[in-house]
Amino acid sequence: MVHRRKFIQASALGSLGMFFSKMTAGQSADTPVKGKPIVISTWDAGLEANKAAWEILGKGGRALDAVEKGVMVTENSQNCCVGLGANPDRDGFVTLDACIMDEFSNCGSVAFLERIKHPISVARRVMEKTPHVMLVGSGAQQFAVAEGFPLEEQKLSPDAQRAYEDWLKKSEYKGPAINVENKGHGPFAPTKLDSGEWNHDTIGMVAMDTQGNFSGSCTTSGAGFKMRGRLGDSPIIGAGLFVDNEVGACTATGQGEDVIRVAGSHSVVELMRQGLSPEMACKKIIERIVRIKKEKAKDIQVAFLAINKKGIPGAFALHPGFSYALKTGEREVLVKAKSYY
Numbered sequence: 290m291v292h293r294r295k296f297i298q299a300s301a302l303g304s305l306g307m308f309f310s311k312m313t314a315g316q317s318a319d320t321p322v323k324g325k326p327i328v329i330s331t332w333d334a335g336l337e338a339n340k341a342a343w344e345i346l347g348k349g350g351r352a353l354d355a356v357e358k359g360v361m362v363t364e365n366s367q368n369c370c371v372g373l374g375a376n377p378d379r380d381g382f383v384t385l386d387a388c389i390m391d392e393f394s395n396c397g398s399v400a401f402l403e404r405i406k407h408p409i410s411v412a413r414r415v416m417e418k419t420p421h422v423m424l425v426g427s428g429a430q431q432f433a434v435a436e437g438f439p440l441e442e443q444k445l446s447p448d449a450q451r452a453y454e455d456w457l458k459k460s461e462y463k464g465p466a467i468n469v470e471n472k473g474h475g476p477f478a479p480t481k482l483d484s485g486e487w488n489h490d491t492i493g494m495v496a497m498d499t500q501g502n503f504s505g506s507c508t509t510s511g512a513g514f515k516m517r518g519r520l521g522d523s524p525i526i527g528a529g530l531f532v533d534n535e536v537g538a539c540t541a542t543g544q545g546e547d548v549i550r551v552a553g554s555h556s557v558v559e560l561m562r563q564g565l566s567p568e569m570a571c572k573k574i575i576e577r578i579v580r581i582k583k584e585k586a587k588d589i590q591v592a593f594l595a596i597n598k599k600g601i602p603g604a605f606a607l608h609p610g611f612s613y614a615l616k617t618g619e620r621e622v623l624v625k626a627k628s629y630y
């Protein structure tokens with residue numbers, strides 16, 4: 290997949306900027322841009338996920354349906370680290386986390402869910418069919434089964450088996466956790482698959498539909514070889530994902546502990562509410578993480594990805610190497626985000 294990347298640099302977003310400014314001419318900051326859907330999602334796997342989301346958005350469908358169907362592609366992928374093919378926890382079990390949020394601030398989440406292929410759809414059922422927002426562990430699995438989701442076999446994929454066996458040699462839960470460009474090791478480093486591709490363990494997606502309404506989804510296997518029971522930011526509304534239909538939406542990827550610490554996605558949306566552009570809002574929260582982590586910020590990767598009510602996307606990462614996939618009626622590209630370092 291890497292060699293087929295079609296990149297544009299965030300810094301060279303001139304044409305995209307013109308496209309968006311044309312699209313939004315005459316609109317005030319909080320006027321929804323109806324009729325021009327957009328979907329953005331994290332990492333390279335986002336390109337395929339966006340295509341599935343577009344099947345819905347492109348026909349005037351609802352952003353909520355698009356963000357669910359989009360990330361299901363990644364959960365389903367045999368050569369991706371999201372979903373049941375992903376790296377296990379340190380006891381050898383794959384545990385999945387996901388959340389979803391719509392334009393009415395309805396939200397649903399599952400965490401520490403085992404043996405279910407599509408945690409994002411279970412999260413949606415939690416949102417639509419229960420009085421709760423989050424279900425975890427065996428309770429989440431019990432609910433999923435009651436809702437008709439099949440209980441899959443507990444068996445590691447060949448890539449995950451190999452990675453787990455490698456990890457067991459040292460059994461260390463530490464190390465720089467960066468991304469492809471830095472070829473880092475550690476819990477959030479991407480996994481090199483037998484095919485030679487690099488893959489991440491999370492996809493976050495946010496979309497605006499033809500009605501100017503937002504939804505978002507986030508699904509992950511979390512940190513590879515994590516402690517049993519560990520949750521990151523991805524299933525936490527306000528950390529891994531936040532949608533406010535008056536303002537926009539944001540999702541996060543990277544070291545979840547540090548996204549939770551700053552209520553990451555919610556903080557980005559609040560800065561957009563104050564008038565910051567999506568990229569600037571993402572940057573400010575990355576800088577907040579740097580202020581908190583100091584020197585230790587060098588060893589982690591965090592990235593935020595947001596869209597505002599004008600349908601303008603933006604992102605910012607701690608380290609180089611974070612890219613996001615963008616799809617509109619006119620464009621389908623992978624964008625390299627700017628970074629603090």
Ligand code: SD4
Binds near residue numbers: 510
């Ligand atoms: C987590 N935020 O579980 C996720 C990991 C991630 O690319 O985004 N990896 O902390």
